[in-house]
Amino acid sequence: MNSASDPSTPSPVEHRLNEADQSLRAGDAHKALALLSPLPGSPAVHLNRGRAFFRLGQYQDAAAELEKATLPFGGHAVAAIIDEAVALRRRADLLHLFSESRKIAPYDPRLLDAQGSILMHLGRFDEAEVCLRESLKRRPNDKGTLNLLAMNLTEQGRFDEALSILDGLRQRAPEEWGPGCNMAAILNNIGRLEDAANIYRETIPLAPNEAALRLNHSIAMLKSGRMAQGWAEHEWRFGMPGHTNLPQNRLLPNITPFLNLEGKRVLVTQEEGLGDTLMYLRYIPALARTGAIVHIWGTSILAGLCRRVEGTTIVQHGGETPDYDYHCPFISLPRAFSATPDAMGSPVPYLKADPVKVLQWKKILHSDRKLRVGLVWAGGARPENTGAQMVDRQRSMPLSALAPLADLEGISFYSLQKDEPALQRLDFPGQLIDFMPQCLDMDDTAALVSCLDLVVSVDTSMVHLAGGLGKPVIMMDRFNNCWRWLHGRDDSPWYPKMKIVRQTRFRDWSDVVTRVRSLLEDAVSAQ
Incomplete structure (x- = not known):
């Protein structure tokens, strides 16, 4: 067949568009x-020109091209480059683009929604609300805008207003699952667990195969302590982007007396954050006791710790997919063991620091006879991940919020903070000892933590590291806490030496810090 008539052969225009797209992905906008x-001119050509001008910071030209790319009855082309801008960590630059776009179409509700969404992601909630309410004047009762407004109100702690909006959407469209899912998620986050469960019972029949809905439902079950059912439901996450791409038919099944793993290679894989991996490493000894060959394929920063977990045979980071009989992401290990005596994994301490590194830190710290307290005040922001960034904004605090601890007698404070928030250390009015530049991976940090008496941290991987090492932990927790800390408890079944101090007011750390100060005074007295 002549290639010119072959429909699978791209036309010259399509070929150039593909080349332009590849150039943009490679960072060559010129x-x-x-x-x-x-x-x-065509929508695709104008869109790609708009992408290129945006990358070059030529926002007026980008706005003009994107306006031409927008179809009369479709979404605004600006929305098509939001994900790209976020991935480039240029979320704030979108505001320059919106400013230029609104000069062309000042009252386009699609632009108002996009601008409101980005302002919300940047934590500028009042400005976001203005945009969204302006959009609703143009499109009263628009479902998409109302959902964004409910999300924005939730981020401000105005939960009743957000729930009222979502309940209205449910009443208007009782056949749709989205409003119920969002409503139940808010209820679960603020501790109204039974109300959330009732909404899920009504909503799941509307879309029983919707992965996002079922995943949210699993989180509600786990937070209420329904662990076995929650872990089974949590497998719906595989229907969402960003999880394992290994074949589902080779996923490790539930551990039962009838499953023979003797001599079978089980590939345990990194899936989400470091905290998850540190938490679920407790299941590796139980997996090894089945006779399985445990091959961990994870991240280099945890490799040293993984090698010292009892039962680990091989630790790999990077490289090609190794041979395996079954694979199991770390987050699926609790599901696999949920009907066994190892449902909670090994008791702490299941993590072990490098004894040589521990000895080195002991020599460095030997003259410090005070209570040695590690401090962590912020998590990893991950600005390229909108959901993670918004959660981090709630779980993290500025170091200045811990100023009331600075004058405590009998305590030496050690920074365990990494990344950009570590630059705040000068905001602490007392002495804050900082050895973190010498800690190149989690193995180094584990050795330092082993030589401290206590760790005070927000909800980050550090609480899992310290908890897994068997160290006492005071966790400063946000109002709408993560499922794993359950509800209404100040202790944890995962880490027996953990004390949870939770916000009583949304986004307000003052009461938390006051209670932490009291606990530290008690710890000094008990020393």
Whole structure:
């Protein structure tokens, strides 16, 4: 067949568009524009020109091209580049683009919604609300805008207002699952667990195969302590992006007396954050006792700790997919063991620091006879991940919020903070000893933590590291806490030496810090 008539062969225009897209992905916006300049105008051409101008910071030109790319009855083309801008960590630059776009179409509700969404992601909630309410004047009762407004109100702690909006959407469209899912998630977050369960019971029949709905439901069950059912339901996450791409038919089944794993290679894989991996490493000894060959394929920063977990045979980071009989993401290990005596994994301490590194830190710290307290005040922001960034904004605090601890007698404070928030250490009015530049991975940090008496941290991987090492932990927790800390408890079944101090007011750390100060005074007295 002649290739010119082959429908699978791209046309010259399609070929140039593909080349321009590849150039943009490679970061060469100038080359992309050169490829696009001779092409006749079309939505695809204007969109890619807009992408290129945005990358170059030419927002007026980008706005003009994106306006031409927008179809009369479709979404605004600005929305098409939001994910790209977020991945480039240029979320704030979108506001310059919106400003130029609104000069062209000042009352386009699609632009108002997009601008409101980005302002919300940036934590500028009042401005976001103005945009969204302006949009609703143009499109009263628009479902998408109302959902965004409910999300924005939730981020401000105005939960009743958000729930009222979502309940109204449920009443208007009782056949749709989205409002019920969002409503139940808010109820679960603020501790109204039974109300959330009732909403899920009504909503799941509307979309029983919707992964996002079922995953949210699993989190509600886990937070209420229904662990076995929650872990089984949590497997719905595989229907969402960002999880394992290994074949589902080789996923490790539930451990039963009838499952023979003797000599079978089980590939245990990194899935989400470091905290999850540190938490679920407790299941590795039980997995090894089945006779399985345990091959951990994870991240280099945890490799040293993984090697010292009892039962680990092989630790790999990077490289090609190794041979295996079954694979199991770390987060699926609790599900696999949920009907066994090892449902909670090994008791602490199941993590062990490098004894040579521990000895080195003991020598460095030997002259410090005070209570040695590690401090962590912020998690990893991950600005390229909108959901993670918004959670981090709630779980993290500025170091200045811990100023009331600075004058405590009999305590030496050690920073365990990494990344950009570590630059705040000068905001602490007392002495804050900082050895973290010498800690190149979690193995180094584990050795330092082993030489401390106590760790005070927000909800980050540090609480799992310290808890897994068997160290006492005071966790400063946000109002709408993570499922794993359950509800209404100040202790944890995962880490027996943990004390949870939770916000009593949304986004307000003052009461938490006051109670932490009291606990530290008690610890000094008991020393």
